[in-house]
Amino acid sequence: MVMLSILILIVAIALPSFQKNLSSIMITRITSIIFFYAGILSLNGLFIESIGSGLGIYSGLFNVTVTSQFIDSFICFIAGSILIAWPTKTEVTISTENNDQSSNIKSTTLSNPCTEYSLIVMFSTLGSSLLISSSDLISMYLSIELQSFGVYILSTLFRNSESSTSAGLKYFLLGGLSSCFILLGSALIYSFSGLTNFEAIYSLVNVTFDNQVIQGLTLGFIIIFVGFLFKVAAAPLHNWAPDVYNDTPTIVTIWLTIMPKIGILFLLLELQSGVSYNSLIDLVESLNSLSFMGNIVSENIIYLLKNLLLISSLLSLIIGTVVGLAQTQIKRLLAYSTISHIGFILLALAVNTEQSIESFVFYIVQYSITNLNVFLIIIALGYVMYETKNNNQAVYGSNSDIKFISQLKGQFFANPILSISLSICFFSMAGVPPLLGFFSKQFVLYSAVQNGYYFMAIVAILTSVISASYYLKIIRVLHTETESSADSKKLDNLTFETSLLSNTQSFLISSLTLLILLFVLKPSIILNSTQLLALSLFNT
Template sequence: MIFISLLILIVAIALPSFQKNFSPILFTRLSSIIFIYAGVLSFNTLYIESIGSGLGIYSGLFHVTVTSQIMDTFLFIMASLILIAWPIINNSVLTVKNETVNKTNNLPQHKVGKAINPSTEYSLIVMFSTLGASLLMSCADLVSMYLSIELQSFGVYILSTLYRDSESATSAGLKYFLLGGLSSCIILLGSALIYSYTGLTNFESIYSLVSVSYSNQIIHGLTLGFILILIGLLFKIAAAPLHNWAPDVYDDSPTIVTIWLTIMPKISIIILLLELQSGISLSSEIELIESLKSINILSDLLSENIIYVLKNLLLISSLLSLIIGTVVGLAQTKIKRLLAYSTISHIGFILLALAINTEQSTESLIFYIIQYSFTNLNVFLIIIALGYLTHINKFNNGNYYGSNTDIRFISELKGQFFLNPVLSISLSICLFSMAGIPPLIGFFSKQFVLYSAVQSGYYFMSIVAILVSVISASYYLKIIRVLHTEENISTDKITNSNETNNSVLSNLHSFLISILTLSILLFILKPSIILNSTQLLSLSLFNF
């Protein structure tokens, strides 16, 4: 569906009639509708009874399962929300602003308002990246895995440098491209090692070889290959100690692109890691049964070596992500850098649940991904909204500083509660949820992960996770304190703010912020929809 839509849209863009009659805003809305329709199609295929434990397509390169279908639906919905929530400034306001700025500041017209209107390239690149993420969650072969990762990554590289007039965005995109290429090389090296030792690329065949292999050399080669693949994937999701690129790239990229960087690649790669670990563990259980029948202890020990090494790597990365994401985040003064370290801390919780690898931890992992995505999306949408409102207010008060509307420093949020009380309260609710304050949805996600860790005997990791949750609450509270700190603002400025608020943000943007905020706040009243879905997904992974 996404691929066919991409072909049609690429052909449509080349038509002269399309360029005359369709604005970039309409193109963005059309792309969002395509994502919604693709999500409905993915959800509808869940009723096909023949899927069972999975359905191999394209000669086994991809494996369609219940988990991949539901996460595809979630991925497409998130992509649609990011596109549909683009803040649109009223055309009359934009026209007046362009004319005034050109006369007063002598700026070229093509540079004014460029970060305000969406472009057709943005929607196309987002669709390419989403297609790669969707294929990545369904891949069942080393070749399809690498190609899907690259399709997703190349789209994200281009998104980082979408605003070519911005030096910081160009620098962020170049840095992301170089380091992302390094991580892709590590993944490719691991895949090559696995193929050189086994002669196989299909995951199911590799799992079967693990369960019957008695060769110490093959198992060591497989272990090294999986370690390299895991390191490359951890690099791409910015898990510590491979996180250094993330704060710089997130801070220098436009906020509308940062939303994509912090959500979409992480969903697909974490689901891939979950399916890889589930496959290896399942092959180990099959091997254990066979070894008990044949009393062959050597094969069991060799396979357990792979699981032991991968689990320890995940636990080490989880521990470092929790500590670094919390401690270093305390010293940040830029809001997107702070949220980048916050994301690293959340990745620590996700990797902890992934390393435990039980039915309960898998359920908590999927639930954590869902709530993290919604909360993170809402935080960035509110920051974008505040940035645009502040941008228009500066223009109205004679302090227009150009086309960049992003809020970069936490101090820029000072006094926003008195100018935009509803947005400030919504942002405070989201930050409290990220800190794990009950009864918000973020509290329950952390509680489920910690409960599964305690049940599985990971007491040290549980204590560390609790401590860093308490410490991380301080830098969330710092943002909330700045929001509610009164600034010396004249009555005229407040009046201008109230007059322009109605004409700046689109209704869809405001409506989406409201819905997401209420979902975070009122989750405790109707939690069964998400919890039942995550439980079914967890059971499907362990029963098949």
């Protein structure tokens, strides 16, 4: 569906007649509808009877499973929601009274995105959808590059912005380095095994006796995991994330924070669970056979990968929390917050039990929903705040991004609903009960304690408590009254009639906020889905 829409959109953009009739905003809205429709089609794929064991397509390059269909649907819904954040043309009317004469001055704000934005977003989303269904080293690498190159272009979409250009260049260079790691690991696995299919590699891991092959496969898996940890900004490979997130426009940052991570994290789950599950099956079936030595080798690989994830999780929790305390720019703070959340996700992935995988899936869903709502509200506040008065005309800054936390000061008195919604999101990210974020952290910590990871659980609890301080700092700034808010009440001769937020944006923000706030009243909708996904991974 997405691929067909890309081809149609390319043809539509190239035709002169369509260029005159289709505005960039209309193309963006059409793209959003396409994503929602593609998500519904992915959900319908779950009713295929033979999908339980997986369906191999394109000669085994991709494997369609219940997990891949569900995550594909989730990715499409998130992508469609992000596109709604673009503003429409806004007409601002200022009424002034001068010597009993009134005059109306209308100013139109052109905040339309580039037409190419929708096309690039569709390519990046297609890469994410293909990545979660990849079952071969070749399809894995091509999918990750399709996703990554779209994100690189998005980072430099605003060509007139020097900071955006520098951020995109930094992201491209470091992202290319991480892709080299993934390609190197894939080349090592192929050179030592002669295989590219995941299932065949899993089987070889469990039956091989050649020490050289064992060392090559182990090194290859470790290098691939390092490359993917680089792309999800897990510590100590996180240094690029705060700079890139801070310098790119917020409408692009929201994409960088959520979309690339979903597909990569689920692919890491596929790689680790594939090796672990196959090793356990063969271990039971071959206790008295020669392949028992192969199972010992497999357990060694699993042990190394688990330690790699645990070390990265520990560093992500500590660095994301401690360094985030010193941040004064809101997007850099949210970048370190993301690193801290990645620590929780990697902890659940490292435990690798049925219960931890359930918490892993639930945490990703919660993280995506909460981060999406936070950035949508920040974008909405930027639209409202960057209205300035110049000769009785409404003028909007060319860059309506909110850079510093101090810019949010007193917003509760100017925009109380948006401020309360943002506060609810930050309380959820801090893990305050009974919000959605509290349950995600509780599930991860419970699975870690149940499996004996007491030290990691203690570190996660301490970092979660400490990280709450910088969320509370933002909430305090939001509810601190400023002189400008008091002075604005004295401007009786100017009245602003603005409609900066569309009804769709307002509905989306309110729906996500209510989901975060009222999740405790009906938790079964999300919990049942995550539990079924965890069961399908361990019983296929």
